[in-house]
Each structure stands twice: as structure tokens, then as C-alpha cells.
Amino acid sequence: MSEIARIGRNPPYVLSFILFVIVSIILAVIDNFPAIVVLRFLQGFFGSPSLASGGASIQDLFSLIDAPYGFISWVTGFYCGPALGPLLAAYAVTSDWRWPLWEIVLMGAPLLLVIVCLLPETSHETILHRRAQRLRRFHPAVLAPAETKRLDFKVILIDALIKPIEIAVKDPAIAYMCVYSALVYGIYYSFFEAFPITYGGIYQMPQTMLSLIYLSLIVGCALAAVLYAAYLKYIFIPRCHNGNPSQEDRLIPALAAVWLLTAGLFMFAWAARRSVHWIVPTIGIVIYSGSSFVVFQAIIVYVPLSYPRYVASLYAANDFIRSIIAAGFVMFARYMYLDLGIGKGVTVLAGLSVGGIFGMIFIYLYGARLRARSKFAVGD
């Protein structure tokens, strides 16, 4: 929808965000459990364009070489958001458990004003379309590129719903990216169960103090963002100007990060016991969160390069798989950690992430050959 020139990117943003704020307000005043569950679904539903169209808007504004810079702030937003949530709520919840819900409204309403008044339209086709409309007053023959081709609803639907699945099934690189990012994201959400058990149970921290531990996720993310930006500025972008780096070169930071990610998880798993100071598993979390930030960055820049035509749909499919798996982790993680204990439970997840290391190396080495065989991919 956001790809249709007549509409542009902004109306879906603005409309869904208005609904998001309205649902948040209703959620904060309603007193009925089933209604809360339904409204939570709607809240997530209306908040979702930020993720899909956000990436598209950023790609509108940046050249291919600079796009990773744009993604840094955006990925930081979606990565730090869940980590700050418990902290924002933990101190407010002691007076009234509805405060967290009001906090969403408090954060959302000012941004809504800004978005409604100031958000610039970025879709090239929409801007050209509007310009053509203005010019037509004097030169009736002017047509925007979007007006010369006809939109076929069936083609759009197939592109949006069928193609991503087909690509994911036929191209192992994309399938791997989907599964691995889903696993990393699922592990991240399972921390919301692991932290209370580890820091509340083993280290006997109260709820408020425990929620401060989530800051370690943000520390890791911030460190990784700085290092990654430095890598782009001093190593990667100079290389781009000297010669054309191959597409797989964009995975180089992730090649290091996949190892660190697993190492951080093992560190958290094996150090989380009373005889070890609590800072040690927390450092493991910092390593995990920093390296998974880099992995997400690499995936986000790698995927669109091979499938420019289907990129929005691919992001959407990737998000879909990731969220379904994260939701699953939310439901089962607690029982896994209670049955196996934190040490063994996280070791299981870390063991799964070892598979990701081999996958990343494989794609770095053979990705070009895989793309050559795929009929959807765009050659170099």
C-alpha cells in the first residue's frame, strides 16, 4: 500500500499511529481482561507500520552506500525499545498497575503531533506524482512515472504475499537469514523470562533493581552502534569509493558477531550462579546484545541487495516469522528455564545459535553462487 504513488508513505503512518494512540488510551481505562488481550493485539497491529515502512522510508533517503548509517538509528529504536520497557514500568507500577499503559500514551501523543504536522513525504514516486499534478495546470501533457504504468492488483498481491514465501523456500540464503534472525530475536524475548529467574531468583534482587539489568542490553547495543558506525566510516565506505565491494562483503562484521553472540550466551548461561558476581553474566548479555545488533544490521543491508524488487515484502515476511517465533518464546521460555534451570536452558539456545555461525560462514563463501542460481535475484 505504501508503494502506491497516489497514497505515498505518510497516510498509512499517520492513520495507524492515530489509531495506536486511541487504542492505547482505551486500554489504559478499560477494566476487563479479555478486552485487554484483544486491545493489546490491536495496539500491536496499529503500531506495526513503523517497522515495515520505516525501513522503506530510510532507503528512500539514502544512497545504497550510506543506507547502513540510516539503519543504525532505526534498528537501535526497535532493539532498545523492549529493553527499556520493564525499566520504565517497574518504578511506576508500584503505585498503580495501569501506569505503564498510560506511559505508552504519554510517549505516543507528543510524537503523534510531530508526525501529523511535520513528517515529510519521502516516496519518490509520490513526490513526482504530486509535482506532475502541479505542472499539469500549465502543461497538460505532463505525466509522472507512476501514471504511465498501470497497477495490477493481482500482481501486487502476488508480489506481497506469495513471492516472499517462494523466495524464502527456494533461496537458502534468505531462508537462513529468516530463521537465524528469528532465533536471535526469540532469545532476546526469552530474556524477559530469564532475567526474573536469574536476577530475582538466584541473586535475590527486587523487581525494580532487576529491571535495571535490562539496561545491559542497551549498553551492548550502544557500544555496537558506535563500533559499527566507525567500521562504516573508516573501513567500509572508503572501500566502496575505491572499488565495488561484492555483496557478501557486507556480511564481514556479522562474521565476527555470530561468534561473539554465541560466546555471550554461553557466558550468561554458565556464570549465572550465586558463587559468581552478578556482573559476569550481565557482561555476557552485553556481548550478546551488541553482536546481535550487528547481525541484524548485516541482514537488513544484505537482503535488499539481492532482491530489490521484493524487498518490502521480504522484510515483512522476515518480520512475520520473527515475531511468531518471538511470541512462541514468550510463552514457552519460562517453563524451559524453570525445568532445566537457567544454565542448561540458555545453553540449549546457545547451542542452536552455533548453527548460525556455520550458516553465516557458508553464505559469505557461497552466497554469490547461490544468487547466480536463483531466478529472482538481481545479478551484479
Added chain:
Amino acid sequence: MQYILEIEHLLTDTSVYTFIVYCGSSIFIPSYEFMMRRYSVSLEVVQLTLAIYVVGCEFLPLLTSGPPYVKVLIQNRRCRPFDLLAIE
């Protein structure tokens, strides 16, 4: 200059937007015990409020994302998006 401002603006807007939406997912966790007492439901039922939010986050993109737009960028590898717009 105006372009740079616009880029900064859009980046902060989309990032803050994304931040709020994702913050909204986990912000409810500390309320779990209170809700369990208030509505006398078990923990796994309360956890649904997080799981279903995360699921909800993904339905709209599936419907709203569609076909080509980066094609223009790819075809003009050397060309920045704003170069396209500067032709008036």
C-alpha cells in the same frame, strides 16, 4: 541544507516511533502480578498480553508492503535519491 534537516527529522521520527511501539511490547511485564490478582487468571494467560502484541505487530506489514521501489535506486547506483528530485 533543507534536505539534511529532512533526513534528520525523518530518522528521529521513524526511530522514536519504532522505539515507542517496541517499548510498548515489554512495558506491560511489571504489571503481570497485579493483573493476575485483579482478574484472578494464571501467569500463562497474562503472558498472552505480550505474545499477542508481538504477533499483532506483524500483521499490517504483510498487507501493506508491496512491490518495487528500490528498483529506482538500484538502476541509478551512483545517483542519490535527491538528485532525482532536483530535476525541475
